[in-house]
Amino acid sequence: MTDIAIVGAGYVGLPLAQVFADAGRSVVLVDVSQERVDRILRGESYIEDVPSETLQRLVSNGLTASTDYDVLRDADSILIALPTPLSKQREPDLSIVLSATERIAPRLHKGHLVVLESTTYPGTTREQLQPILERSGLTAGKDFYLAFSPERVDPGRTDWTTKNVPKVVGGLTPACTERAAELYRSAIDTVHSVSSPEAAELTKLLENIFRSVNIALVNELAQLCDRMGIDVWEVVGAAASKPFGFMSFQPGPGLGGHCIPIDPFYLTWKAREYDFYTEFIELAGKVNENMPYYCRSLISQALNHGARKSLSGSKVLILGVAYKADIGDMRESPALKILQLIQNAGADVSYHDQHVPELPEFGLRPVPMEPDAYDCIAIVTAHSTIDYEDLVDRAHVVVDFRNATGKKGRESEKVWKL
Numbered sequence: 001m002t003d004i005a006i007v008g009a010g011y012v013g014l015p016l017a018q019v020f021a022d023a024g025r026s027v028v029l030v031d032v033s034q035e036r037v038d039r040i041l042r043g044e045s046y047i048e049d050v051p052s053e054t055l056q057r058l059v060s061n062g063l064t065a066s067t068d069y070d071v072l073r074d075a076d077s078i079l080i081a082l083p084t085p086l087s088k089q090r091e092p093d094l095s096i097v098l099s100a101t102e103r104i105a106p107r108l109h110k111g112h113l114v115v116l117e118s119t120t121y122p123g124t125t126r127e128q129l130q131p132i133l134e135r136s137g138l139t140a141g142k143d144f145y146l147a148f149s150p151e152r153v154d155p156g157r158t159d160w161t162t163k164n165v166p167k168v169v170g171g172l173t174p175a176c177t178e179r180a181a182e183l184y185r186s187a188i189d190t191v192h193s194v195s196s197p198e199a200a201e202l203t204k205l206l207e208n209i210f211r212s213v214n215i216a217l218v219n220e221l222a223q224l225c226d227r228m229g230i231d232v233w234e235v236v237g238a239a240a241s242k243p244f245g246f247m248s249f250q251p252g253p254g255l256g257g258h259c260i261p262i263d264p265f266y267l268t269w270k271a272r273e274y275d276f277y278t279e280f281i282e283l284a285g286k287v288n289e290n291m292p293y294y295c296r297s298l299i300s301q302a303l304n305h306g307a308r309k310s311l312s313g314s315k316v317l318i319l320g321v322a323y324k325a326d327i328g329d330m331r332e333s334p335a336l337k338i339l340q341l342i343q344n345a346g347a348d349v350s351y352h353d354q355h356v357p358e359l360p361e362f363g364l365r366p367v368p369m370e371p372d373a374y375d376c377i378a379i380v381t382a383h384s385t386i387d388y389e390d391l392v393d394r395a396h397v398v399v400d401f402r403n404a405t406g407k408k409g410r411e412s413e414k415v416w417k418l
């Protein structure tokens, strides 16, 4: 018997497996990708939060992986950590989660605990998963336990990890909640129980909508600050000195990652069923989605005024293309949009990012850091390994969307800041 099977060995599944394995629980990861399964079994990590040395230790202590859903039969608990993207029409696409649930149902047995960890709209666990799982002939809340528990991992972060971020849990019945809470308590420091899967589902969306709306607010302010000649970074930094009633959010080139640009629209879609329009979400989406276009105009202005050149024909280096600092995750990265926009405008674009070995959609590979070889360097993602002071010294024109160049950038005539 295995304690826990985790379906989906990605950014969420692999660190979750580590936390349970570290707590002495037996864990099997189930993934459709044979390549990923083989890599896990070889102790070769593809997720930066779980170093290969850690994975090797866990695998030698019994952590295992498989593409075969039959391993679920021998597990006490099944956690689902599968992608929940949006369709081309920006509607929830639950196809991956639901097809996996269809494969779980025939393997379900009495006493099983099933927990959905994927971010989704309120009602998914009860309205979508429960009926599929009950095709097994077993009844949720009676024969097996069903709950939702959102994953809150922030990839690349070391202070708050899967282990010490409190875990919110909401089950179909109090017994379902308790069974899931008990499982998480065995490995995670704090568990916060709520009364239903819907409350747990909406908790995760509230957290991400909160970020999206507040980022949009400072992004809007950044554009006004540009017209007013005020440094938005100075203002945000000063406001952050207030010890209560203010939470600091940074402006930037747009939203990235698998969560913030996508998850809020899960709620927008569901709200329509209740004749409700989630206007904050739409407005934030509009402001944030416009940022790459605004960044294009800043690059163009910087080239005009700083180098007397037009964007068309200029050599532009995009510095940092991952969606956030110090990781290689490219999902929804605003750098891709900026790259496409300035390439369409006729710029000769290159990129430098030690975490991203290629951008196949542009046929690009990273170039070495030679700041003086470009008409303009646009800092889109501020990886901590770059010496930004040196960059300002050596570059012709710098456009800094992250305040990476700090005080030096503020004082240099070569640097244009968001």
Ligand SMILES: NC(=O)c1ccc[n+]([C@@H]2O[C@H](COP(=O)([O-])OP(=O)(O)OC[C@H]3O[C@@H](n4cnc5c(N)ncnc54)[C@H](O)[C@@H]3O)[C@@H](O)[C@H]2O)c1
Binding pocket: 007, 008, 009, 010, 011, 012, 013, 030, 031, 032, 033, 036, 081, 082, 083, 084, 096, 099, 100, 117, 118, 119, 120, 151, 152, 153, 154, 155, 258, 259
């Ligand atoms: N990445 C994050 O930072 C983060 C944070 C919090 C919540 N979430 C949520 O967690 C969920 C999972 O996201 P992720 O980032 O781990 O995704 P991911 O793409 O990194 O990993 C998903 C894994 O599932 C596998 N897979 C796909 N279809 C499968 C199937 N039918 N059966 C078994 N395996 C299958 C893939 O091969 C992949 O390894 C999403 O709902 C996401 O919104 C993600």
